[in-house]
Amino acid sequence: MLSTLLSMSLCNPRSAAIAERACALPLTHPAVRNGARARRAVLIVCTAGLAWAANCVAAFAAEPQLATYRVDNGAIHVPLTREPGDAARGRAAVLSRDAGNCFLCHTVPDAGDTPLGNIGPPLAGVGKRLSAAQLRLRLVDSTRINSRSVMPAYYRTEGLNQVASAYRGKPLLTVQQIEDVIVYLLTLRD
Ligand code: HEC
16 A cells, blocks of 8 residues: 555656656667666666556556545435436446345346345335435445445445455446446336
């Protein structure tokens, strides 16, 4: 974590450009062209510089910035993406073990043969009970509605316990999946 923080604070496009220039420049210098020792030194500096630059890119990729949102009256009114949600993709995310896993705790009206859990309320009719804005907060961070909720916060990475290293720093659903799931839930009106 410390090394990630360090490399993130040292990483910016300007220093990456300097590392690249340092690699290219000395190759044209006569001392480098003619001397084996100087060539070796350039090679070492270069390799280290490029490895550092690659590390920079990895550090940024590993710590995605979460989208910001504002909670008003138990709801998030502004959609998290520009692209509107898609009900079919949302349904797939709700019924997917790799994405929402919602059916572990909720009955879902059109789940077919999937065995369903009943820890949470049935999702049938939820599109009539709750608005898109209320559903958005419920999905993003259910503990903002009920601090003791056992429902996972699908778009939060802070304050979670026992997260496997492969999932650390990543929300359970992407912003697009959240918007897709909202549109699907809104279709459940009976
Ligand atoms: C580990 C169990 C669990 C999982 C997984 C889970 N939920 Fe929940 N959910 C709950 C519980 C429990 C509640 C009841 C309120 C509370 O305790 O926060 C709830 C409440 C809700 C509500 C409010 C329902 C209402 O009528 O007020 C919605 C909507 C909802 N969940 C959608 C989802 C969706 C969509 C997913 C998957 C992306 C999901 N839940 C995954 C346990 C879960």
